[in-house]
Amino acid sequence: MKAFIEEWRLLISGKSVIVFIVMPLVMAAVFGYSFKNSQINEAPLAVVDLDHSKYSRELVEKLDASQYISVEGVYDNVIEPDMLFYNQHYVAALYLPAGLERNRLKGAQTNIGFYVDNTIPAAVGSIRNGVSEVIAAENAAVYTGGLKARGLTDGAIAGIATNMNLQQRLLYNPTSSMMMSTVLGFVSVILIILLGNATMSIVPRLRADGRLGEALASPLQLLLRVLPYSLAGCVSLYLTYGVLKQAGGLRLEANPFEMLIPFFIYTLLLSFFAMIIGWTAASPDKVGARSIILILPAFLLSGAMLPVMMLPEPLQYVTNILPLTWLLLFLRGIGFRGGELHYFLPQLGSAILLLAGMMAVVYLLVLKDRRAAVKLADAANEPVPASAPTQSVETSVSV
Template sequence: MKAFIEEWKLLISGKSVIVFIVVPILMATVFGYVFKNNQINEAPLAVVDLDHSKYSRELVGKLDASQYISVEGVFDNDIDPNMLLYNERYVAVLYLPAGLEQNRLKGAQTNIGFYVDNIVTGAVGSIRSGVSEVITTENAAVYSGTLKAMGLSDSAVAGMMTSLNLQQRTLYNPTNSTMTTSVVGFVNTAMISLLGSASLTIVPRLREAGQLGEALANPLQLVLRIVPYSLVGCVSFILSFGILKQVGGMRFEANAFEMFIPFFIYTLLLSFFAMIIGWTAANPAKAGKRSIIIILPSFLLSGANFPVLMLPEPLQFFSKLLPLFWQLEFIRGLAFRGGSLKYFIPEFGEAILLLAGMLAVVYLLVLKERRAERNMSRSGEEEPVAASAPAQSVSL
């Protein structure tokens, strides 16, 4: 009993009780909010309508009315599904062929193409169910007894009852390989730990060594200190993905030289992001403890392990502020889907705008640090003057 009382007094004497209670509550709140959507509703679908008929428009409306589907684009001309899937604006493409309405009236079967982006498998389960439900409902809309009463043959009735034949094709990751999700996520998490930790400590290290003032005089020095880490990070990524392709059989369709551009943008984003977070730390040891601020949001919100579309809308917006979001966007579009750099000009523009914003934050921090140094120097000059006044009065 004495041991129990001693431990109880030790527990309640500090902040341990508060930590034991508050931390699980905070974790439950955060993770409960992040993972509250266990499926994707309103998944973005592109429809290529080559029939241009009243029935095709009605079918598009029924698809859009499904709780699992949001028809984000309807295209009147034939288009390669890859062109619509490269940039992740849509998770699937549905083709309505010419003659759809005529075949339905005649009782002839129509094959509908359904192309699904299976890079992130969790993003397409609901849209598959939604499209299948709509097609099944359409096929069951006509009653066989009524059709026979109209004088149609059994074969014509069968054709009317299954007039829409959904032919589904899984693109990019048909075997549901974890290489494109978990493995790539682990590789990027390791890089965040290494590159982020190195960049976190740059400013605190200069401050501890008394070299920060010189760096603040020319902020370009801080930018140049980032570049070596970014270049090494790019080389590491290219080698890592090469090994994943050769050893793990991971799909990798991009040119290695082309991938250097998005890798370099990402490593710059990550380095400046880490520098900003570690800026105010007193020394490198304290800065290193802040790496969790980079790792945890990146792991949860960037789409590394589950689709960003499953996140609540405010978090979907916040995820675009994380460097890893853009890294995965470029990897999936260029390496896994085989898109060309020209298809990602808008995405590159957004990533560069984010990089410019981080540079602006760094410059504001430089100005704040300079102002603090000037205030310290002024206060240091005023103290000797104030101290000399009593000495003069004594001499009088």
């Protein structure tokens, strides 16, 4: 009983009891809100309409009316599926061939191409079902029980009953390999832990060693301190994905030299993000608990494990400030889909703007600590009040 009382007093004397009670409640609220959507509705679909007919336009409207589909773009000319998928604007593309309406009226079968970006299999299940349902409903609408009575052959009836034949193609990850989802997520988290902890402790280490004032005098020093870790992280990424390609069969179609640019931008983003989180820690041993701020959002919200489209809309905007979101965008677009770097110039510009914003936050923290140091120096040099010497003299006389 004495041991129980001792541990109970230790528990309630600090903040542990608050953590025990509050932390599960917070995590339940975060997970419950983040993953309240069990499926993706209104998945973005591109339609390439080569028929340009009244019926093709009606079919597009019916596709857009499905709860699983949002027709985000209709193209009138031939365009390669890769061009639609590079920047993650669409998760699938439907090709309506020329002669669609004519074949429907004649009872001839038409093959419709349906291309699906399967780099994130969890993102495409709903849209595949939605498109299949619409096509099945259109086929059923053509078929009537009296066709055979009119003298049509069995072949003609079969052609009318399945007037449109949907031919699906799963692109980039046809086997739904876990290398592009689970393995990718775990490998990314390991680098976040290593690089994040290293750069998160830079400022606390300087503070504990009494050298922070020297670093604050020239913010460029902080940039120079971050660069070695960022370069090491870039090399680590490069080698890691090379091993995954050779040993695990990961699909990587990118130019290996082009991937170095987004890799380095990512490691800089992660380094400065971690530095901001760990800035106020008193010493390096105090930053460990802050790692959860890096790891948990990256693992849950960046799209490493689940598609970003499945998150509530407010959280989809939050993902844009997470460094891992940008790595996955470039990795999937350039590495998995084989897009060239110039296709991603707008996204590279956005990532650089985010990097500039993080560096600006670091500079503001530098200015804040400088002002605090000036106030402490002023307080130390403050003149002694006039009453103090008088009191000292009186004391000596009395003695």
